[in-house]
Amino acid sequence: xxxxxxxxxxxxxxxxxxxxxxxxxxxxxxxxxxxxxxxxxxxxxxxxxxxxxxxxxxxxxxxxxxxxxxxxxxxxxxxxxxxxxxxxxxxxxxxxxxxxxxxxxxxxxxxxxxxxxxxxxxxxxxxxxxxxxxxxxxxxxx
Amino acid sequence: xxxxxxxxxxxxxxxxxxxxxxxxxxxxxxxxxxxxxxxxxxxxxxxxxxxxxxxxxxxxxxxxxxxxxxxxxxxxxxxxxxxxxxxxxxxxxxxxxxxxxxxxxxxxxxxxxxxxxxxxxxxxxxxxxxxxxxxxxxxxxxxxxxxxxxxxxxxxxxxxxxxxxxxxxxxxxxxxxxxxxxxxxxxxxxxxxxxxxxxxxxxxx
Numbered sequence: 651x652x653x654x655x656x657x658x659x660x661x662x663x664x665x666x667x668x669x670x671x672x673x674x675x676x677x678x679x680x681x682x683x684x685x686x687x688x689x690x691x692x693x694x695x696x697x698x699x700x701x702x703x704x705x706x707x708x709x710x711x712x713x714x715x716x717x718x719x720x721x722x723x724x725x726x727x728x729x730x731x732x733x734x735x736x737x738x739x740x741x742x743x744x745x746x747x748x749x750x751x752x753x754x755x756x757x758x759x760x761x762x763x764x765x766x767x768x769x770x771x772x773x774x775x776x777x778x779x780x781x782x783x784x785x786x787x788x789x790x791x792x
Numbered sequence: 793x794x795x796x797x798x799x800x801x802x803x804x805x806x807x808x809x810x811x812x813x814x815x816x817x818x819x820x821x822x823x824x825x826x827x828x829x830x831x832x833x834x835x836x837x838x839x840x841x842x843x844x845x846x847x848x849x850x851x852x853x854x855x856x857x858x859x860x861x862x863x864x865x866x867x868x869x870x871x872x873x874x875x876x877x878x879x880x881x882x883x884x885x886x887x888x889x890x891x892x893x894x895x896x897x898x899x900x901x902x903x904x905x906x907x908x909x910x911x912x913x914x915x916x917x918x919x920x921x922x923x924x925x926x927x928x929x930x931x932x933x934x935x936x937x938x939x940x941x942x943x944x945x946x947x948x949x950x951x952x953x954x955x956x957x958x959x960x961x962x963x964x965x966x967x968x969x970x971x972x973x974x975x976x977x978x979x980x981x982x983x984x985x986x987x988x989x990x991x992x993x994x995x996x997x
Contacts, residue, residue, distance in 0.1 A: 653980070653983075653984065656976075656980055657980060660973055660976045660977050660980060661973075663969060663972060663973040663976065664969075664970060664973035664974070664977070666969055667966050667967070667968075667969035667970030667971075667972075667973050668966075668970065669966075670962060670963075670965055670966025670969060671963065671966035671967060671970060672966075673962070673966075674959050674962035674963040674965075674966055675963055675966075677955075677959040677962070678956075678959040678960060678962075678963050681952070681955040681956045681958075681959045682956060684952055684955070685952045685953070685955070685956045688946065688949045688952045688953075690945045690946050690947070690949075691946075691947050691948075691949070702948050704948070707948050709795075710795060711794075711795035711796070711798040711799045712799075712802070713799060713802060713803065715802075716802045716839065719837065719838075719839065720837055720948070741799075741803045743795065743799040745795065746799075
């Protein structure tokens with residue numbers, strides 16, 4: 651290989667490196683900024699995994715079975731809300747269901763599933779106001 | 793692609809995860825880290841069992857790495873015919889034998905974009921397979937159980953973790969390419985300077 655060709659190859663390599671560093675550097679700062687707000691959720695006691703409540707975490711790749719498991723919602727309720735038969739659709743993602751049953755309404759399945767789960771969630775229970783704890787009775791020793 | 797793979801993992805569980813990481817180890821550009829972190833989160837949600845899934849994924853990824861090592865090993869003759877006797881090839885082989893273990897280990901989980909090329913180079917340069925296997929096993933254990941563990945820890949927030957890990961890996965890959973480019977530039981300039989010095993000396997004589 652001639653020296654000029656070697657030099658061209660090396661400069662090409664450096665250019666690729668600069669592009670990678672620039673592209674992933676920007677993505678890293680964005681990902682880091684988004685990640686800072688996240689903390690691992692506390693581990694519940696054994697056999698008491700709480701249901702997820704944030705419906706904004708539902709994605710198009712999820713299946714009805716997965717969503718119903720994660721949000722502790724009966725799958726039939728979700729199928730009923732969509733008007734889709736459960737049989738033969740268990741392994742289809744929300745996107746696939748949308749493409750098959752509602753091709754003219756993009757995002758319909760996702761939004762309907764979110765709405766059905768929101769409706770099914772029990773309303774937040776009111777926290778009772780703090781009450782004063784009566785002082786413990788001190789009894790004199792006999 | 794990622795969405796399709798995620799749907800398959802929640803439908804078919806550990807076997808499909810094993811197939812994904814195996815094919816990824818053979819060079820098909822699958823989003824491996826993304827899927828491994830997701831699998832960790834699915835384990836927390838009781839969709840997958842973490843120990844069985846982890847062991848199946850580890851076995852498959854080590855098998856895939858060994859196969860790509862074998863591809864390099866059996867392509868050796870053809871490559872040697874092309875570069876036989878060249879000093880650059882000998883230099884590359886010597887430096888891989890010196891730094892091979894570290895590069896195999898680090899490319900399993902930190903600079904995953906270079907994992908397949910490193911497997912091929914290891915096979916081509918006849919890096920001892922037993923050593924390759926050990927470094928590979930340690931590195932992939934960190935990838936599967938460490939990254940999967942992060943997914944498990946963060947549960948439904950796994951997407952943020954996965955995005956961060958993927959960008960770190962891409963950033964490191966860029967820095968490695970820049971470093972290699974820098975080292976080669978220095979080498980080239982030294983060789984050029986030596987040539988000029990030699991030419992001057994001969995003209996003076």
